[in-house]
Amino acid sequence: MSPAPALPLHQPLPGALHFTLDELIRSGIAQTYGLDNAPSPAALERLGELARQVLEPLRGRFGPIQVTSGFRSPELNWYVSLDRTSRHCRGEAADVRPLAEGVGCPRLALWAASHLPCGQIILYNYERGWVHLDLAQPGALSPRLYVSQGLRSPVRASTDDLARLIADGPLARNQPNETC
Numbered sequence: 001m002s003p004a005p006a007l008p009l010h011q012p013l014p015g016a017l018h019f020t021l022d023e024l025i026r027s028g029i030a031q032t033y034g035l036d037n038a039p040s041p042a043a044l045e046r047l048g049e050l051a052r053q054v055l056e057p058l059r060g061r062f063g064p065i066q067v068t069s070g071f072r073s074p075e076l077n078w079y080v081s082l083d084r085t086s087r088h089c090r091g092e093a094a095d096v097r098p099l100a101e102g103v104g105c106p107r108l109a110l111w112a113a114s115h116l117p118c119g120q121i122i123l124y125n126y127e128r129g130w131v132h133l134d135l136a137q138p139g140a141l142s143p144r145l146y147v148s149q150g151l152r153s154p155v156r157a158s159t160d161d162l163a164r165l166i167a168d169g170p171l172a173r174n175q176p177n178e179t180c
């Protein structure tokens, strides 16, 4: 059993006014299957960085943001994606969607690509899609942007591609229930 998180679950993370530890580690799958999803001290530190550098700026720009998946223990990640490693397991990634009317995941992804210190930004462009964002690795130049539509795997995209996608709407209507 992992040690309990050293921070209060329901108070904002240090330097992040709007995001609590609970929001970043909560998982319906972990609850359903009784999986331990407590982050290590190192992952906890990275979750704080993620909240300060990525989530807070997104909230400042677009209003309330729902984190659909933040930290995942290796065991939880296995349940989610049949893989025991991902940036989520290091506390360096979150899947989010904007809650404000008329914002939408594509606009959020496009803005993030130009404004945030992300490594990968993956737009899962379903009707109720989400955006995966992870922290840039040291020395990385600019975020790599990918778009997945319908059931297709994500493909590399440019900000121009995404701007065209937003202009062309409406978006793909498939909505598989999965997380990246």
Ligand SMILES: [Zn+2]
Residues within 6 Å of the ligand: 088, 093, 094, 095, 132, 133, 179, 180
């Ligand atoms: Zn993800």
